[in-house]
Every structure is written in structure tokens, then in C-alpha cells.
Amino acid sequence: MHLIKLLEAIEEINVNRDSTMIDIHITGIAVDSRKVEKGNLFIAISGYETDGHKYIEDAVKRGAVAVIGEHQTINTTVPLFIVKNSREALGKISSMFYNYPSKKHKVIGITGTNGKTTTSYLLKHILEAAGKSCSLIGTVSYIINGEVYKPTNTTPDALQIQTLLSKSEDEFFIMEISSHALKQSRIEGIGLDYGIFTNLSHDHLDYHETMEQYFEDKSIMFNHLKEDGKAIINEICPWGKRLAKKLHIPIRTLGSQSFEVHNEDNKKDGYHGCILKDIQLQGKVNFTLCMNGENYKIFYPFPGLHNIYNAAIAFLTAVEMGIEPMVVIKALASFRGAPGRFEIIHHPSGAIFVVDYAHTKDAFEHCLNSAKQQGAKRITHIFGFRGARDSSKRVDMVKTSAKHCDAVLLTLDDLNGVSENEISEELVNLNLYHCRGKGKVQLDRTLAIQQAWETAEEGDWVFITGKGLEEYDREFTLPARSDKEVILLLKENDKTEEKII
Template sequence: MKLTTLLEKIDYKAFEGNTGNEADISNVEIKSVVNNSKKIEEGCFFMCIKGANFDGHSVAAQAAEQKAAAILVQDDVTLPEDCKMPVIRVEDTRYAMAFVSAAWFGNPAQSLKTIGITGTKGKTTTTYLIKSMLENAGHKVGLIGTIEVVIGDKHIPAKNTTPESYDLQEYMRQMVDEGCDSLVMEVSSQALMQHRSQGFVYDLGIFTNIEPDHIGPDEHKDFDDYMHCKGLLFKQCKVGIANADDEHMEQVLEGHTCKLETFGFSDKADIKAVNLAYIRKPGQLGVFFDTEGLIELHAEVRTPGKFSVYNALCAIAVARHFGCTDEEIAEALKNAKVKGRIEMVKVSDDFTLMIDYAHNAMALKSLLSTLKDYRPNRLVCLFGCGGNRSKLRRYEMGEVSGKLADLTIITSDNPRFEEPLDIIHDIEIGMKKTDGKYVEIPDRKEAIAYAIDNAQKGDIIILAGKGHEDYQEIKGVKYPMDERDLIADIMKERM
């Protein structure tokens, strides 16, 4: 491919090596596009990206020596004196990489209806709801998110919620080649900040909700920055669909360039939920509700609480743009399941057992508060905390569970390079600020067995923190451990 074709949609200046002279790049052919120094090869276009631990600009000379056809830079680089390799200078190589990657893979987004979902909570569940709904209506849908990338029958474990722009474009190319007509994906604030999802315009952009999160030295400097980055999606989509009930909605959407629709319980919402009723059956929790406004239907969702309604409303709003019928939408909502997100595991008609990824105080508080609305005999919360992470999270989660759960079972999560008992004792500090009852069982299988063996009629038991994860990380090694398998093993042992 011609270098000029790759650069069509970005502003740049082309120089000849270190000379400062303008380079003629009209006939430069590119054999590959790379951003990994280990993949530099003759004829490639090497994009110098500044990462947290490595700056691609530092290997510009290596690229020249290995006969790269050209390099992409935003900073000055050191090259051999006689180097004539074209140096493409841009303001931001990450931003440029998104457009170069899109061009390299033939702009696959143009062949897909693209849906991007951003927000603090609900992104993962909503992507699967939308995928289920659209497939119910005959669409072939690719998915990119926290758990995995789904392309046809292929499931690829995810490294990041939103992949690097080059990988994203490659995935989209594969989806088009596989016959997908749509893509639904999670778009993280980090990805928006780093331009990972640039290079195309989303057909639909979704805002679920926002609360302070991902604020720190390597993430966002403050809540305002976090909201600003979330809002970037609404300058990169044709239609925005937002949660009308979120108090920060207007701030997040400030400066948007898209058409707007809203959902929620508020009278001002374009799609409004009414007649909410909770469902409680043996081993199952859920909600009924009706919608008014842009679409009117009756819905049943087999996960509990008000936040399940928000996720469903969001999916309904999207399905409307695809012409899905009321029957297709209702059927998809009733049957959609997401691994590790309020995932019911049936073991008894006497009590309810579920798995959820809630791994910080905010998520745990939201989940436990919702479950209390179902008036369980007891609310039992089993969780641990990850090692080599903030101790504050441990104190906070201990305090939340102590206040809201009738019994807390403190166990191990991913201890990493810490001792499990040290982490458990940190959680206990938070627990002791409350009057909550608790037990400590470091082995997670034993802890789950204790929860099942001591369950009472009408209990709701939540296994929190691991969710979709199928491993436990100890001393740098990831050992297989899936809570569904642990439960199955425990039940076999009880037979």
C-alpha cells in the first residue's frame, strides 16, 4: 500500500531523515504497519508510540538500520547521519495511528453498524444484551469488551476493555470478513483519552452512568478529567443515547456533536421505564417493567434490581435503531446471560446463589443494596481482595459488606505476591467498623462450600469479585480456578 494512502486522513509533514528537508513520499510503498519494535522489518511503516514503560521514539535508529520504509513520530528522534528514510511528523502518534490502522485494514468500520458503550458501570452487561437482541433479529454481531472479543465462533480473551487502535481495526477487519454486519463494544475512558477508538465515527454512542473511578497517577487526574474523557465518545458518534437520570449527564455530554436520545425513569427520558415489579422465584431473581415514549413494550429481565432495568433500557434504545420488533426485544431480554455479571447458579430451590464481578466498594454497595430490596432471609456476601493493590479498597469493601450483609465470608481472591491472610486481615479492619457478622476462610473453595452448606431457606448468597475470571493469581502464576467448576465439584461431593 502507498504511504500516502495511509496518511490521507491525518495532518503531517514529511522529512528526509534528520536533514529537515521535505521528503517526496509519493512513491513509498509500505509492506507492513507496526508499532512494536520487535516486529520492525524491511519495508514497514514503524509508528513510534509513547507508552507507560517504553517510548517507541527511542528505537528510531533501529528502524532505519532494519530498513523500515518510513517512521511516524511526534518528537525529535536520533537517526544515522546518512539516513534518507522518510520521517512522518504528526502532533500525536497515538491519534495518527488510529487513522493509519483504519486505512491499512481497509476502513472496516464503514462496513459495520458500530455501537460504542461508555460509563462507569453496566458496559459489559449491556454489550451482551445488545448482542443477544440484535442476533435474535437476524444480525451477525461482533463484540469487543472486558471479558472477550467475539468474532463469529471465535472467542479471544481480552487484554484491555478497549484494545489498541491497530488491534481494534484488525478485529473489525476480521468481523467484516466473517460476515458480521454490526459491532458492539465497550469504550473505556482510558481508550478515549489515548485515541484507541479513533479512526472512524460510531453509528451509536451510549452513556450508561458515571461515578468517580479510575482516578490516579496512571489514569485520570480528577473526576472532571474522567468525565471529559468519557464525553469524547459523543464527539465521535452520529447518535448518542444517554441515561437521563444520571446527575452528571449534561456535564459528560457537554460539547457533543451528535443527535441525542435518553432513557431512564425520569419523565424527561425519551424511553421511560414504568410499572417496575420485582420477580423472586426459587433460585431466580429479576424484574418486570413497561416502557413508554419512543417505544412501548413489556419486558422481563432475569437479573435483579433497578440497574438491570437501566441496562435493559439502553439495549432497547439501541434495538429500536435496528428495527427490532417488540417480540424480538422481549425474548432477548428474557434469555440474555453474561458470564460473571449477576450470574445465577442454580443449586437449590431453597436459596439463591449468584456470581458477580463486584470488586470494589462502589460496585459491592450497589449490588448488595439492590439484593436487600428482594427481602432475603439473610444476605450472605463472600469476597476477597486482590494483592498488590490499594489497602483502602480492602477497608472500604469490608465496611460495605459489614453494613449491608447479614453474614460476610472473607476469603482469598488473587493474592498475587501478598499473603492471603494479610489481605484478609486488612478486610477485617473495615469489617470491625461495623456490627456485621463474619467468618474468615482463606481457601476459596472451602469458603464457597461453607456458604452452601450453611445456607438457610430464603437466603441470597453472592460470590463477589471473581466474576468471569477463570484463574487465581498466586506468586506470578495464574492457576485454573472457575467458581462455576468449584460449585459443581462441591455439589458432586455432597451427592
């Protein structure tokens, strides 16, 4: 595409030097100078760890024929264009370069503190059960045209998203959209058909600073709905209710009581979503959704109120897409879960081990309560904290775990540049002051899991949370790379011992 055409995507732009080459042909776009190819447009991004403006000269040497950046003082031999925000420019230009690929899909964006991954896999499962093809990008993996790719981020950068949207031939395209991605303009240039809000609770305040700012940053997603796009909001969460009142677009809500009309768009169609009622959490989980005057009883294979919320919001979204309710109900009953999200592994004794990504106080509450509702005799919780991340939530997380559990094992998560000694000291203090005498510190994560495995008895529930399927960032004693691998290794060793006996 010609550069002069691409520049039309940007509203405010200044040419920093006389350019007679503005009508040159652009072969591709790059934000990493190491990936520049001949004929590329290089867009310099001011990152949080490094500044792309430092690599403009390298990009030009590698073949970049034009540069977009934010600094007026840049000196380069190729045409240079100055914008206020390189991230926004990247999204808009990438979208135009790939011929606005979000237009060829039904695009579903999912945001919220918890439940994004499970809800995305639920919707993919429902859509495929209805005979639809579906791509997905999120924390666990990117799935495009049936091919699975290892993710770079929950929400990749704008260039990668537009590339994946262009590559996908699937009818539907589901995206987990993180608050970081929204604040960093990674979904700029994308139009959403459906925007789903799952919930909001204390998290990432090292980045967003306050809950109010976190809420505002999450709300950005709904500025990217297509002209006929709809918001799907869990209004049972108080922040969801605030969001529904804030937006002036068509809204569908999941509620626990009668509907509240929030804007003129909802008044026009007289339909506002569905009501969740008659929840059964003990034993075989089931609940009822009231929608358009009809009651739908749903049986769901995963315990816990949080899992019911995810299933209900997926039901509402799928029916809004035009999928028959009975098809959705059948699909929910056959769902086998999202990788690393409330993933259950059975211990030979009859104990239940759960690998989950839970890393907030609210997520802990839901997970641990689900075990109580299923009649757990004893609950053990293994978790840690990531270095250089939101430390303000840690005390509440430990207090919540100690409140609901019989045993708490504090261990290492990713260090993220923080020393092991510093994390160790904090874990010792958290255990001393907030674990109610129920806690221990075992820095080796694999040995913490092994300790729980070797002492597990029938009726026990053991939760290993915080990482899901993520790989460890260091080697531990047992030869495994993730929490699930540790459990499977221990389980396999048990089988081997049984054979010997």
C-alpha cells in the same frame, strides 16, 4: 499502501531527516518491535510500563522501513516522522491502512462505569434474534464472524481494533469502550453510529484522579460519532443528565420522568427517548417503557434495578436501530446473561450463588439489594481488591457490603505487583474498622468460596464479586482457575458424595 498516502491521515507531522524514500510501499503496521515484519511501518508508543521509542532500532533490524515517533532526538537509518501524539497517529493511520473499516458496519460504542458487558451481550442477543449478524469486543471476549477470541483488554489498542473491524463481515459491531481507552486514543479513526452511556460512579481515580476528569474522559467517546450518529444516554444517572446537557448532537435518553429537551437537534424531531416506570423488583421482574406514546411491558429474567437499567437502555437502542419493539421484548425475555455477570449457580440446599464483576460501591448496592428484593434470608459477600489500583474506593465498598450483608469474607484479588503481606494488612484493617463485626479475612479465595458453600442453606444468597470469569493470577488450595470453576468443582463434589451415600 504507499507511505506517502498513509501520512495524509496525520494533520501535524515533521520529517526528522532528509527522506528520499517517502514513497515506499508499506506492508503492515506494528507497535510491538517483536511483531515487526519486512516492509512494516513501526509506530513508537510512549506506554505506561515501557516506551516503544527504546525499541526502534530492534524494529528496523526486523524489517521496519519507516518509523513514526514523538522524540526529535531519535537516530535511525530509515525515514522518521515526528508527531505530537503517536497514539492518535496510530488510530488514524491504521484506519486508513484498512480502508476505514468502521464505515462498512453499524458500530455501537458502550461506555460507563458499570453495565458495559451486560449491555453489549444484550444488544448482540437482540440483534441476532432479529436476524442480524454481530461482532463484539469487550472484557469477556472478542467475537468476530462467529469466532471467539480471548481478549487482551476491554478495549484493545487502535491497531487491533482496526484489524478486527476489517476482518469482521458482520453487519453490526459492538464495542465496550473503557475510560482508559478513550484517554489513550484507542478509538481514534473509528466512527460510531450509536454511542451508549450507561452510568458513572467512583472508579479508576488512581488513573483519572477526580470524578470530573473521569466524566470528561468518558465524554470523549461522543466526539467519535459519525455525522448521523446518535447518543443513547441513561439520564436516570445524574452524570448522564450532565452529559445530555453538555452534548450538541442528536440524543436519545432513558429517563424516569418527563423529558427535558437538551439541544436543537432534539427539538427538531420532537422525540427524546423512553421513560422507565412501573418497576416490579420482587418476584418475577418486570417494568414498563413508555416510548413514542406507547407503553411496553417487559418481563426480564434477571433481578435488580441495575439489570433493569441495562435492559431498558438496550431496548431503547435496538428500537432506535429499527428493530420492532415486540422482537426486542421477546429477546429480552429469553436472554440468558453475559458470562460472569450476575451469573447464578444453584446450591443443592436451594441457596443461590452469584458470580459477578461488581467492583464499585454502586455495583455492590445494586447486586446486594437485588437479593433482598428476592427475599434472601441471609446474604454473604466474598470479594477483595486489586493491588496498585484505585484504593480510595475501598472503605466505601466494605461499608456498603457490611451494611447489606450478614457475612463478609474479604479475600485476595489480583496482586498486580503489590505484596500479599501489604494487601493482607489492609484487609485486616478494613475488617477491623468497617465490617461491623460481620467480617472475616480469608486470603485463599478458593477456601473463602468453599467456606460459604459448606455453610449455605436454603434462602441464602452468596455473592462472589470483582473478577467475573477472569482467571486467578496465582494458585490457591482448590484446583480451579476462576470463581465459577471453584463453585462448579464444589457442586460436582457434592454430587459425587450423594452417589456414594
